[in-house]
Amino acid sequence: MDNPGASILSALGGGSGINFMQLADDLAEASYGVQRDRIERENETLEARISAASLLRSTLTGLASALGDRIRGGDVAPRAAIGDPAVARVATTPGVTPSGSFSLEVTQLARGQTLVSRGYASADAPVGQGTLTIRFGRVDGASFAEDTGRAPLDLAVGPDDTLADLAARINGQAGGALNAYVATGADGAQLVIKGEEGAASGFVLEPASAASPPEAVPGDLSYLAWSPASDAGELRATARDAEFELDTVARSSPSNRVTGLPGGMTLDLAATNIDAPTTISFADDPGAIAAVMGDVTAALNDLVELLAENAAVEGGTLGSDAGARELRRDLQGLTSRVVMPDAAEGEPSTLADLGLSLNRDGTFRLDNARLSATLEASPDGAAAMFTTGVFGVFATIDQLARDNSLSSDPGSLGGSVVRFERLVERGEERLARIEEQQAALRERLTRSFVRSETRIAASQSTLDFLRQTFQLSDN
Known part of the structure; x- marks a missing residue:
């Protein structure tokens, strides 16, 4: 911010020899610099805590999401x-x-209808101007029952359009319902049209020739007319x-x-x-279940390691945070949590039954012997724990992630992030007020120094006048 007294002090010529501009800046900085530096350090710490809490939260959410994707993808399905x-x-x-x-x-x-037209001289032969309408429905012997709920396909054919042009137009406007191409063989160039699978996907060709009178010969659109009642061998496969x-x-x-x-x-x-x-x-695929449990165990250990790094009691970014403490408690109780409350007696109901075990240092290990025993004794019960329903392994991990991400809960990581963000906002507001107060103090000091410099300049002028007077009298 520009100092409003700068030009005045400069004009006065600094008669005192003191840099009042610098003095005003230094005094204002000394008055508020300590507060500002402390708040900035606090905000840096809060930003680090936000980052650490967000990383833990996203890691847990990512674990739940990845597990859900594997279950939905059928990785552990029979x-x-x-x-x-x-x-x-x-x-x-x-x-x-x-x-x-x-x-x-x-x-x-099931199969689709295949229709092969009568022959043309080549794929570049003109087919004749007019409109070709293709209606869809059921072909049964010599009869055709139109599906009135399905819109017919109307194709405008120009005077210069060839057999190849018509095939391309059918493909472009049929929306996948028909596939057309030109095949050249012993009978010349023929238009091949194939429909979708299903008895209701048959079709007939109804040309409206622009020729007068129309004539069913090559070069006239009428030549392409086809219905089951008039079939002369064009129908090669009936839809069914x-x-x-x-x-x-x-x-x-x-x-x-x-x-x-x-x-x-x-x-x-x-x-x-x-x-x-x-x-x-x-x-059931025991190997698939064992593979998923191995991956879950590894992912949980990655989370535990990240939590230990960021929430250490001494030196950890989240050492005293309630959300981090709650996550640690949740993880420590994970193996004994009942994930299948409706399981019959003797059936697996906890993650421990699937081999997940807790070490003394808070990390996890997979007890393969326990898992194998469960898979052998109750393969159906173990498989039932891997669904996307309201109970099971995924539901438990997903609920763990949701609980720790809940922003309305001050005891969760989500609540911690919200709290830290609010403190950062307050710090920014305090910094803005300090900036305003420091600028105001700088301005007051500058005005005071302007007045002092004015008085010093006046005194200097008087002193110079007296000196000159005494020198004249001495002479």
């Missing part, structure tokens, strides 16, 4: 096995635990649904990818096995 893998591929819905076995007999695969039996119950699907099955099972049908049903079974 593994599906199918007797004849050529018939279908089996997958499970993340977070759902299927069990038991199922018989599967596929009698028909997949048909199969699951545990002898007849089912159908418009797609070979079948969802909504028991236990969250999904099937990708690949072949038929008429009169030769195969078996689908699910088995």
Whole structure:
């Protein structure tokens, strides 16, 4: 901030020989510098505590998130096995635990309609001006039942459009419902149009030629007309649904990818096995559970190490923080916490049952013998602990992260962060007031020094006058 008395002191010529400008700055700084330095040091400490508490909080939240992703991704879900893998591929819905076995007999695969037009001279042959309408529905023998709930596809065809242009236009405007291309073979260039899987995805071609009169010859759009009643060999495959039996119950699907099955099972049908049903079974994967528990143990130890570094009683950034103390208590009680309150007697219900053990120094270890015993004695009970439901390993770690991140709880890390941030804000406000007070003091001192310098300059002028007078009288 510019000193308002600077120009005045400069104009007076500094008759006293004292740098009043510097003196005013030094006095103002001496009056408030100590307070300012102390508050700035306090704010630096608070910023470090915010950083440490936020790091612990985010590490814990990251652990919960990563565990949830692995469970939802099916890392510990029972593994599906199918007797004849050529018939279908089996997958499970993340977070759902299927069990038991199922018989599967596929009698028909879903497929889409395939239509091949009559021949043209080449892919560059014109198809004729007009509008080609493609309607969707069911083709059954010589009949077609339109799906009135599905909008037809209207394609405007220009006078210079070729067979290749029309194929590209179908692909561009069908939104994936149709796939068209030009195939050149013994019968010339032919437009191939393929529809989606499912009996309801059949289609007919209804051209409206601009020619007058229209004539069903190459170069006239009418040449592309097709319906099942007029089929002359253009229909190469009829759209149909997949048909199969699951545990002898007849089912159908418009797609070979079948969802909504028991236990969250999904099937990708690949072949038929008429009169030769195969078996689908699910088995728990002990190795996957052991791998997840090993990773959880390692992640918890990383958190413990970070907590020890930042919350040491002596020298730790969070040494006396309530949130850090609460997290330490929560971690120490983690192994004995009941994560499956509804577990039957003898079934695993705690993280200790899954092998998580606490060392004397507060770190964790995985007791593989305890884990193996649990997996052998109660494989289903152990698997049930790895879901995204309200109980289980994930729910426990997730709740631990939420509790320690709660900003409204002064005893959590979240509450600590809020408290530290408020103290920083107050420190910034105090620094702003000190800056204003220091500037005001500097201004008052400068004005006082201006008055003093004025008086000194006047006295100096009087003294010079008297000296000159005495010198004249002596002469």
